[in-house]
Amino acid sequence: MESISTKLKRLKCSGGAEGFESLNRPPNVLSKETEEALHFILDYELNKREDTRITKAIRDAHVPYFNASQETLMLTGPRKIKSQALNAIFRPFWINDSHNILLQGVEKSGKTWVSSALAVMAIRNKKKTYFVTFDKFIEDIAVASVEGKMHELYRVYDQFSVIVIDDWLEKSITDLVGNFVIDFLCKWASEKSVILTSTMSPNEWQAKLPTSDGAAKIIQTFCNNSYPIELMPPAYEDAEFINMEDC
Numbered sequence: 001m002e003s004i005s006t007k008l009k010r011l012k013c014s015g016g017a018e019g020f021e022s023l024n025r026p027p028n029v030l031s032k033e034t035e036e037a038l039h040f041i042l043d044y045e046l047n048k049r050e051d052t053r054i055t056k057a058i059r060d061a062h063v064p065y066f067n068a069s070q071e072t073l074m075l076t077g078p079r080k081i082k083s084q085a086l087n088a089i090f091r092p093f094w095i096n097d098s099h100n101i102l103l104q105g106v107e108k109s110g111k112t113w114v115s116s117a118l119a120v121m122a123i124r125n126k127k128k129t130y131f132v133t134f135d136k137f138i139e140d141i142a143v144a145s146v147e148g149k150m151h152e153l154y155r156v157y158d159q160f161s162v163i164v165i166d167d168w169l170e171k172s173i174t175d176l177v178g179n180f181v182i183d184f185l186c187k188w189a190s191e192k193s194v195i196l197t198s199t200m201s202p203n204e205w206q207a208k209l210p211t212s213d214g215a216a217k218i219i220q221t222f223c224n225n226s227y228p229i230e231l232m233p234p235a236y237e238d239a240e241f242i243n244m245e246d247c
Contacts, residue, residue, distance in 0.1 A: 064112060068114075134166065142174075167197060202222075
């Protein structure tokens with residue numbers, strides 16, 4: 001257990017920590033009950049601050065379902081994820097090693113829910129995270145390319161350790177935007193942890209990208225460094241979905 005003075009320092013109460021240390025020198029004037037009460041109060045404040053940090057980070061990351069977690073995933077019936085795969089992706093080693101995850105499945109199979117849960121897990125592990133739909137992603141690229149602000153867009157994304165792109169390649173793209181998409185993903189796939197959700201297998205990506213060479217480059221760069229997880233229907237219709245926009 002952390003000492004009271006350590007907890008006070010974590011709360012940036014250095015003066016309080018020094019005062020407690022002086023009180024705690026022999027002869028100790030604090031009873032065991034008083035110390036236990038102080039531990040309770042400090043733990044409560046630390047937990048409250050951590051919850052506030054997580055909630056703000058989830059909002060800033062635009063995670064659609066902030067209550068998504070491994071514990072809230074529905075693991076029964078035809079929508080069950082194999083426990084080995086589930087346990088693997090809900091350990092942060094893949095983030096620390098800059099590995100990627102491909103969540104593949106038909107519509108309503110829970111891809112957005114699972115990717116939200118992974119984003120929340122990353123945030124809880126103090127990894128700066130961003131969640132974006134593919135539609136919004138290519139819109140940002142199109143605007144930045146027209147306005148000559150691609151360097152600024154690169155800088156925005158460079159600050160994140162984990163990037164989630166929901167509904168990958170679910171919308172048609174121009175060759176110009178497609179080439180930027182290839183550049184972005186190939187760069188990130190080896191430097192960050194990228195989570196893609198898609199109804200398509202990697203073999204189907206080629207038809208959606210501007211060049212076969214670009215498609216092959218993405219498949220090689222991303223898929224060779226990723227964990228593929230297939231989600232089966234029906235969707236998580238019994239789960240309690242809480243959308244950030246409703247809060």
